Amino acid sequence: MKKYLVRGGLLAVLITAGFLLQTNLPGLIPLLQVSPNLLLIITFSVGFLRGKIAGMICGFICGILLDSFGGGILGYYTLIFLYIGYLNGLLARIMVNDMILLPLGLCLINEICYSLYVYIFGAFLLGKSNFGDYLRTIAMPELITTLFCTIILYGLILFCNRKLEQREKAAIERPALLR
Amino acid sequence: MNRNEEKENGGFPVPASAMPRIVLFLLTICCVCSMGYYYLKKENVASFTQAAGLILIPFQKGINSIGSFVFDLEQDHLEMEAAREEIRSLREENARLASRIEEQDRMVYDYREAERLLELKDTYSSYDTIGANVIFKNASGNWYSTFTIDRGSADGLEKNMNVIADGGLVGYISEAGLHHAVVSTIINDSINVSGMQMSTRDSCMVLGDLTLMREKGVLRLDYMKEDFEAEKDAVIVTSRISDRYFPGIKIGYVTETWLNQDLLTRSGYLKPAVDFEHIDRVLVITEQKRIND
Numbered sequence: 001m002k003k004y005l006v007r008g009g010l011l012a013v014l015i016t017a018g019f020l021l022q023t024n025l026p027g028l029i030p031l032l033q034v035s036p037n038l039l040l041i042i043t044f045s046v047g048f049l050r051g052k053i054a055g056m057i058c059g060f061i062c063g064i065l066l067d068s069f070g071g072g073i074l075g076y077y078t079l080i081f082l083y084i085g086y087l088n089g090l091l092a093r094i095m096v097n098d099m100i101l102l103p104l105g106l107c108l109i110n111e112i113c114y115s116l117y118v119y120i121f122g123a124f125l126l127g128k129s130n131f132g133d134y135l136r137t138i139a140m141p142e143l144i145t146t147l148f149c150t151i152i153l154y155g156l157i158l159f160c161n162r163k164l165e166q167r168e169k170a171a172i173e174r175p176a177l178l179r
Numbered sequence: 180m181n182r183n184e185e186k187e188n189g190g191f192p193v194p195a196s197a198m199p200r201i202v203l204f205l206l207t208i209c210c211v212c213s214m215g216y217y218y219l220k221k222e223n224v225a226s227f228t229q230a231a232g233l234i235l236i237p238f239q240k241g242i243n244s245i246g247s248f249v250f251d252l253e254q255d256h257l258e259m260e261a262a263r264e265e266i267r268s269l270r271e272e273n274a275r276l277a278s279r280i281e282e283q284d285r286m287v288y289d290y291r292e293a294e295r296l297l298e299l300k301d302t303y304s305s306y307d308t309i310g311a312n313v314i315f316k317n318a319s320g321n322w323y324s325t326f327t328i329d330r331g332s333a334d335g336l337e338k339n340m341n342v343i344a345d346g347g348l349v350g351y352i353s354e355a356g357l358h359h360a361v362v363s364t365i366i367n368d369s370i371n372v373s374g375m376q377m378s379t380r381d382s383c384m385v386l387g388d389l390t391l392m393r394e395k396g397v398l399r400l401d402y403m404k405e406d407f408e409a410e411k412d413a414v415i416v417t418s419r420i421s422d423r424y425f426p427g428i429k430i431g432y433v434t435e436t437w438l439n440q441d442l443l444t445r446s447g448y449l450k451p452a453v454d455f456e457h458i459d460r461v462l463v464i465t466e467q468k469r470i471n472d
Contacts, residue, residue: 016234016235023317023327068231069315070318072353073213074214075212086203119322133394134322138322141321
């Protein structure tokens with residue numbers, strides 16, 4: 001039970017911090033026109049490092065947050081974040097997770113999927129078809145800032161994950177009486 | 180499946196390994212249904228805004244104080260540079276304005292006359308407003324332009340109320356929580372505002388365009404007659420025919436217009452009166468426009 005409390009608490013702190021940072025960065029850094037998609041980084045990192053169930057929970061919460069505060073359609077972001085968490089969870093532990101190129105590659109693929117989803121589903125509402133403009137003014141800047149943030153944030157989540165695994169391993173090895 | 184396996188799975192008649200897939204499937208259906216509902220009814224099936232707001236808003240208060248500290252530091256740094264630049268631009272503007280005063284007098288006269296004719300005495304300055312601070316920006320991602328303010332239905336805010344800042348139109352409230360509300364701005368792609376040229380009262384349409392706004396800092400003007408009289412910097416205000424916005428709120432200034440190929444309509448660009456990138460305080464008009472009132 002305690003195990004789940006720690007995991008859940010950590011996830012809640014991560015998502016809260018990510019959301020607050022994401023929605024405040026354009027105000028804090030004046031030259032930043034687009035905000036990095038920190039919740040996307042959190043979702044795919046958690047999915048990739050902790051498996052599909054954790055990825056789904058994380059994606060669902062992130063999506064609900066964006067939908068609630070965006071004032072848009074409920075389920076619009078929830079759907080894509082849910083799948084990002086789940087699909088990255090399927091990839092979990094296929095590869096060694098120490099390389100720096102790996103999170104960047106993951107970020108690239110996820111960000112492309114996310115942008116395509118937002119554009120295609122949004123196109124019904126936006127009523128626009130100039131994908132080139134969106135690519136140039138929104139998708140590309142967002143991709144670059146998100147890639148940049150991935151290096152820091154993925155490292156942080158990786159660190160938390162290691163600590164968590166060590167803790168849980170130690171808890172199992174310890175005799176029940178001492179717990 | 181035998182009884183033992185069922186017990187291991189907590190009584191569920193499916194193997195544990197299939198659970199994530201089933202949950203994913205169910206949640207997908209929920210999301211798709213919710214989106215479908217919105218598509219048909221133009222409103223959300225349920226709102227988590229209240230709950231999410233209760234948890235997150237207190238944290239935001241802390242961030243705001245950090246934000247204003249950083250902002251002050253940066254302001255000090257920029258002030259000198261900005262001051263020099265401002266002196267230069269003010270001189271230019273002064274010269275330009277002097278030549279326009281005469282013309283403005285005529286326009287004011289025209290405006291008063293038109294105002295009298297249309298009984299538009301009460302411009303938006305006479306409406307009751309309430310001030311609010313911006314707390315979350317771009318919470319709906321970079322593909323939409325929305326922000327969250329720190330006042331909600333507890334302060335008398337309702338959906339569809341007009342939001343203004345710096346004397347210009349910002350947008351409308353698209354969702355109101357108890358202590359916060361979400362504002363959709365007029366630069367969103369799906370949002371059109373019917374406007375008119377302030378002095379001539381020629382009507383036009385201001386079309387939200389996020390990509391154009393990001394690139395050039397302007398919005399599109401459209402559906403104007405070919406004789407639309409709009410020299411540069413003509414003021415466009417909201418018109419009476421809008422079903423959402425009060426008349427007479429400044430939207431922005433014309434930057435250029437051109438005759439379309441059909442030679443019957445004009446299109447152009449409009450520079451919004453509000454600096455959308457640096458909004459931190461807004462005013463909400465606490466009245467709603469009622470049609471046929």
